[in-house]
Every structure is written in structure tokens, then in C-alpha cells.
Amino acid sequence: MFNSDPNSKPVSAKLPKEIITMIEKNNLVMAIKTLSEDENISMDAAKARIDAYETELKVKQQQKLTTIASKQGIPNEALSFDREQSDKVNQDQLIKNRVKTTPDEQGFKSLQSGVDSQLNDLGYKKRLIPYWAKRLLVIAIIMAGLFLILWNIFG
Incomplete structure (x- = not known):
């Protein structure tokens, strides 16, 4: 992580387990307040530590995703979360005459094409049929045969 002030101490991302659970549950305000009270630091310092932990967690998740994707043969461009938002904007501008598909349908189509490949x-x-x-x-055919047999017997 880039430290803008070289004289300051490096930000420690080591946090207590209770704070980590608060972060995982997206209760960031409570996590900042609890961390600042427990360690007698300012709210800004607590926020910086929590932000550092979150970025570290996101990097680990991204690394796990890329390793899983590389094992499955999925290109890295398919995992870029920033690219998805820009593609949606470009897609809205480019498509005029076609019916737009929802993200669920696009996900199913990509899944179907992946299975086919x-x-x-x-x-x-x-199979043909x-x-x-x-x-x-x-x-x-069995029902039609039974119908014909019964028609000949009782008809």
C-alpha cells in the first residue's frame, strides 16, 4: 500500500477477531468506533487500519479468484470487476436495435457457452434428439398403440 507520509509509522493491518467479524458483516462504523476505543487511537487511524485490512482482504480474494480461473481456463479479463461497469456503459450506447438481456441471462449464456466449450x-x-x-x-407411440388396440376391440 502506498504511504503518502514517509515519516509516519506503517499501517498495521493486524486486527482483533471481533473487529474482523464486524468488517465481514459490513458494520464498518461500529468496527471503527470499537477499534479506536480498544486501542486508544483516533478514528482516522482506526479507519486507516480497517481500510488497509479491507484492501488486503480484497487482494487475497482476487488472487484466489485468478488461481481458480486459471485452473478452469477462464481468461483474466473475465474477472475484472472494473471492466464490467465500463462495458455496461459502452453496451448501453452501442445496442439500439436489439433487445437487451438482463445480467442473469448473460450469466446463464456465458455458463452455457462454457459448458459447451x-x-x-x-x-x-x-445428440440429434x-x-x-x-x-x-x-x-x-405406446399410448397410440394402446388406443388403436382398444379401438379395434371395443370399436
């Missing part, structure tokens, strides 16, 4: 990598070929359609077709 994984199956293609494994060499899996999609899905399994459930075959089953419905068999049931319909």
Missing part, C-alpha cells in the same frame, strides 16, 4: 474439448457430440424427447416419443 468444455464438452467440445472432451470430444462430446450432442435429446433424451427427454426420445422418452416422450416412446410414451406417445
Whole structure:
């Protein structure tokens, strides 16, 4: 972390567990007040320590995400949270004649394309008729056959 004042002590991100739980629950005001009272420091110093802890936590989470993504073959550009916001702005400006999809639909489409690419990598070929359609077709043929038999007997 960049320290603007070289004469000041470096900010220690080590915090008590109760403060960490408050931060994880997004109760930042209470965490700052409790930290400043427990260690007899100013509110600004407590806020600086909590901010340092939060940035350290975000960096660790980002590193975990990138390692998981690299193991799964997802490019790093797909994980950039800053890029998503700018893409949404650009997307709103570019799309005029098409129906906009909601983020849920976009997430499902990206999931579906990821699964399809994984199956293609494994060499899996999609069936011409899905399994459930075959089953419905068999049931319909059996019902039609039973109908014809019963029609001939009682008809």
C-alpha cells in the first residue's frame, strides 16, 4: 500500500477477531468506533487500519479468484470487476436495435457457452434428439398403440 507520509509509522493491518467479524458483516462504523476505543487511537487511524485490512482482504480474494480461473481456463479479463461497469456503459450506447438481456441471462449464456466449450474439448457430440424427447416419443407411440388396440376391440 502506498504511504503518502514517509515519516509516519506503517499501517498495521493486524486486527482483533471481533473487529474482523464486524468488517465481514459490513458494520464498518461500529468496527471503527470499537477499534479506536480498544486501542486508544483516533478514528482516522482506526479507519486507516480497517481500510488497509479491507484492501488486503480484497487482494487475497482476487488472487484466489485468478488461481481458480486459471485452473478452469477462464481468461483474466473475465474477472475484472472494473471492466464490467465500463462495458455496461459502452453496451448501453452501442445496442439500439436489439433487445437487451438482463445480467442473469448473460450469466446463464456465458455458463452455457462454457459448458459447451468444455464438452467440445472432451470430444462430446450432442445428440440429434435429446433424451427427454426420445422418452416422450416412446410414451406417445405406446399410448397410440394402446388406443388403436382398444379401438379395434371395443370399436
